[in-house]
Amino acid sequence: MKFITPKNHNAEKVDWLISERARSIVKNYAEYTEHSESEVINLFLLNLLDDADFIVWIEKKRNNRRVVKQLGIEDLVGGEKIS
Structure with a gap:
């Protein structure tokens, strides 16, 4: 739900x-x-944000903490959402 x-x-x-x-x-x-x-x-x-390759790309960026925070994807690990 x-x-x-x-x-x-x-x-x-x-x-x-x-x-x-x-x-x-x-x-x-x-x-x-x-x-x-x-x-x-x-x-x-x-x-x-469901595009795993996009998330991997963000993870590889230098100084990605700002982007991760802006996109609200702190809960994404290795391209998969934590349930």
Whole structure:
């Protein structure tokens, strides 16, 4: 069971250029899931932390403590989440 977590109130507006197709996907997926487009993007991007190769890459970076703290992945070891 996943518990509901508070929304991130530290959000910042970003200025990214994305394709019309990507915007359409987000818009329609948001409608389907009954979430806002911002919530869909936020939830989707958090899934990138499930990429074991990305976590290994971070672990290999020099002075990675700042990145690990920023990403909130202190509980990840060797690319796998601790249950």
